Amino acid sequence: MAKWGMVIDLDKCTGCQACTTACSMENNTLPGESWQDVLFYHEGEYPSAQMKWLPRPCMQCEKPSCVYVCPTRATYKDEEAGGIVFVDWNKCIGCKYCMIACPYGVRFYADEQPLVEPDIRDVYPGENGQLWSPPYQNPEQDWRRGIGIQPKGVVSKCTFCHHKVSKAPEGVADLDEDDPDLVEYVPACVRTCPPKARFFGDLDNPESNVNRLIGDKKGVRLLDHTGNRPQVYYLGAGAGIPAFSPRKS
Amino acid sequence: MSDNNVMKGGLGTGLLILSVIVLLGSFGFVMYNLTVHGHATFNVSSNLPWGQPISTYLYFALASSGLGLIASLPLVFGFKQYYGLAKRAIFLAFIILVSGMAVLALELGHTFRMLWAIPFNMQIQSAMFWMGVFYAADLLFLLWKFQKMESGDWDSKATRTIGIASFLGVLLASGNLALIFGMMSMRPFWFDGLLPIYFYLTAVTSGLAALVFFTYLAYGFQRGAMPEKLQQALAGGLPKLFAAVLGLTILFVGVRAITGLYSNNPEIHYVWTEYLFASPVYVASVVLGLLVPFALMISASLRVNPGIQILVSILTFGGLFAERYFFVVGGQVVPLFKGTWAWDMIQYTPSITEWALTVMGSALLFTLYVLGEKFFNLSAAPEQPMMDAAADQPRQATA
Ligand code: SF4
Ligand code: SF4
Numbered sequence: 001m002a003k004w005g006m007v008i009d010l011d012k013c014t015g016c017q018a019c020t021t022a023c024s025m026e027n028n029t030l031p032g033e034s035w036q037d038v039l040f041y042h043e044g045e046y047p048s049a050q051m052k053w054l055p056r057p058c059m060q061c062e063k064p065s066c067v068y069v070c071p072t073r074a075t076y077k078d079e080e081a082g083g084i085v086f087v088d089w090n091k092c093i094g095c096k097y098c099m100i101a102c103p104y105g106v107r108f109y110a111d112e113q114p115l116v117e118p119d120i121r122d123v124y125p126g127e128n129g130q131l132w133s134p135p136y137q138n139p140e141q142d143w144r145r146g147i148g149i150q151p152k153g154v155v156s157k158c159t160f161c162h163h164k165v166s167k168a169p170e171g172v173a174d175l176d177e178d179d180p181d182l183v184e185y186v187p188a189c190v191r192t193c194p195p196k197a198r199f200f201g202d203l204d205n206p207e208s209n210v211n212r213l214i215g216d217k218k219g220v221r222l223l224d225h226t227g228n229r230p231q232v233y234y235l236g237a238g239a240g241i242p243a244f245s246p247r248k249s
Numbered sequence: 250m251s252d253n254n255v256m257k258g259g260l261g262t263g264l265l266i267l268s269v270i271v272l273l274g275s276f277g278f279v280m281y282n283l284t285v286h287g288h289a290t291f292n293v294s295s296n297l298p299w300g301q302p303i304s305t306y307l308y309f310a311l312a313s314s315g316l317g318l319i320a321s322l323p324l325v326f327g328f329k330q331y332y333g334l335a336k337r338a339i340f341l342a343f344i345i346l347v348s349g350m351a352v353l354a355l356e357l358g359h360t361f362r363m364l365w366a367i368p369f370n371m372q373i374q375s376a377m378f379w380m381g382v383f384y385a386a387d388l389l390f391l392l393w394k395f396q397k398m399e400s401g402d403w404d405s406k407a408t409r410t411i412g413i414a415s416f417l418g419v420l421l422a423s424g425n426l427a428l429i430f431g432m433m434s435m436r437p438f439w440f441d442g443l444l445p446i447y448f449y450l451t452a453v454t455s456g457l458a459a460l461v462f463f464t465y466l467a468y469g470f471q472r473g474a475m476p477e478k479l480q481q482a483l484a485g486g487l488p489k490l491f492a493a494v495l496g497l498t499i500l501f502v503g504v505r506a507i508t509g510l511y512s513n514n515p516e517i518h519y520v521w522t523e524y525l526f527a528s529p530v531y532v533a534s535v536v537l538g539l540l541v542p543f544a545l546m547i548s549a550s551l552r553v554n555p556g557i558q559i560l561v562s563i564l565t566f567g568g569l570f571a572e573r574y575f576f577v578v579g580g581q582v583v584p585l586f587k588g589t590w591a592w593d594m595i596q597y598t599p600s601i602t603e604w605a606l607t608v609m610g611s612a613l614l615f616t617l618y619v620l621g622e623k624f625f626n627l628s629a630a631p632e633q634p635m636m637d638a639a640a641d642q643p644r645q646a647t648a
Pocket of ligand 1: 058059060061064065066067085101102103104105106107157228
């Protein structure tokens with residue numbers, strides 16, 4: 001089985017948020033429930049301040065702290081599915097311990113106060129156990145893997161678009177949106193990225209383009225000191241997030 | 250046995266009625282809001298997922314553990330002077346834990362699912378799995394021990410074995426509860442292998458506050474009305490113990506604060522400078538809830554004064570409630586992996602519903618307390634302590 005990995009080239013990323021939008025369309029997420037998001041931040045101060053950004057999906061960690069803390073095994077890492085970390089919405093009890101334990105802050109408890117008004121959950125009230133039911137939905141639903149629109153009281157997160165990548169032909173090294181035979185299996189954020197800053201492929205395959213990129217362009221994993229060992233790599237100068245500091249306005 | 254227990258009379262009935270009204274009111278309010286608005290009725294968010302309901306649960310669970318530890322002084326370690334307190338301590342430990350669990354149950358996304366999903370999936374890597382195991386065992390042992398005392402069996406071999414098992418259960422439960430936070434290396438404000446020690450200490454402190462307060466309450470705040478053994482305990486060793494654990498708690502808070510202030514790590518440093526010490530409520534809770542009680546309790550003449558004891562127990566109650574709250578929230582106020590994108594620390598104040606949950610837990614505690622005082626003799630103690638009679642006769646072998 002493949003070990004799916006994502007490579008994001010920060011030298012190419014323009015911070016356009018097309019990935020974020022594609023993800024929320026694909027996965028019917030709520031405003032603020034950004035499984036994929038782009039962080040915008042500043043590095044340093046005048047006169048050498050820089051404006052920077054960094055797209056951030058779930059890292060699908062090799063050693064996922066979210067999995068270790070989950071008391072019900074609702075959160076689990078599926079090596080058979082390329083090492084994707086899923087949430088089983090039939091088992092999650094909504095204790096939110098995984099959200100405490102994820103160093104990357106990429107898990108969401110959507111049963112919270114709305115980010116924007118009107119609350120879209122009131123506009124499209126939930127049916128059939130869903131938290132909300134918009135008229136246009138991705139027909140792919142798999143609650144055992146946290147795919148689709150979640151029920152109340154559970155945690156949701158990026159699934160590396162498992163409903164797409166799982167249909168790719170066996171043994172394929174990379175899922176490249178420029179290949180007409182593979183384009184349908186490419187994760188929404190990768191497929192949509194206008195400057196082609198995102199790549200998706202098999203980290204276990206020595207021939208894969210993602211491995212070549214990591215090797216040639218010095219790919220790094222973020223917050224490496226946590227030991228979580230992401231399956232998402234970043235290319236380009238200065239990949240990283242400066243430490244939090246409260247702003248004195 | 251003297252029975253000046255005012256809870257058995259009209260005063261108790263009055264308090265019972267009041268508690269039940271508050272309990273039903275707050276429960277109804279919480280349930281209504283949860284049904285209509287879901288968890289949006291809480292002020293927690295995906296960025297700060299654990300708020301006051303969790304800190305309330307933590308407070309109750311640890312007060313229960315503290316009471317369990319206090320009860321083990323006479324029951325496991327043979328400090329006979331505390332015999333008069335043991336039964337009430339066990340009873341309080343049980344009902345405080347039940348009240349805490351009730352609060353936690355309404356905080357979860359799927360309460361009933363927990364009942365099968367945790368045992369059937371056996372995720373032994375999760376500290377929260379062990380929290381379930383240890384607190385369930387703790388609850389069971391407390392009940393069993395209480396039942397033994399109720400049947401007058403204080404000193405048989407079986408009772409003592411249950412006592413030891415219960416003592417270990419309490420240590421495991423509260424120590425593991427500490428590690429739920431203490432093992433989170435991605436949250437440096439919590440990450441601390443010695444956190445279980447801190448939890449044991451503060452557990453005993455809050456347990457003592459509860460014990461002193463509820464013992465006085467049972468006798469209309471009149472020490473003279475209490476049975477002899479209780480009076481002895483409250484005038485003798487107990488206040489000294491109270492002073493000692495208060496002092497150690499302050500020491501622990503102090504070293505945590507110094508480490509945090511000294512450290513450059515923003516995820517610890519700013520929690521202390523920009524959140525804790527920037528909050529008048531936190532500063533007041535340390536001063537009024539820990540320092541003042543400690544100052545009062547180190548005075549040999551003041552610490553035996555009933556009025557001072559009641560005051561100190563109430564102050565410590567509040568102080569430690571705040572301490573738990575700021576501990577839980579403090580570990581989350583610095584946004585994870587947002588860097589300088591985050592404008593400020595995450596702002597959180599509990600919503601009315603979250604407060605109502607805290608009120609509900611307290612009202613449940615008072616309700617069960619009055620019922621306990623009414624239906625049991627919580628001041629009971631063995632006629633003559635027989636810890637030395639080693640090869641003792643098995644008295645009643647119930648259960
Ligand atoms: S990034 Fe967070 S949610 Fe994703 S696998 Fe790692 S620890 Fe889990
Ligand atoms: S919230 Fe759900 S997925 Fe997360 S730790 Fe709890 S049970 Fe597991």
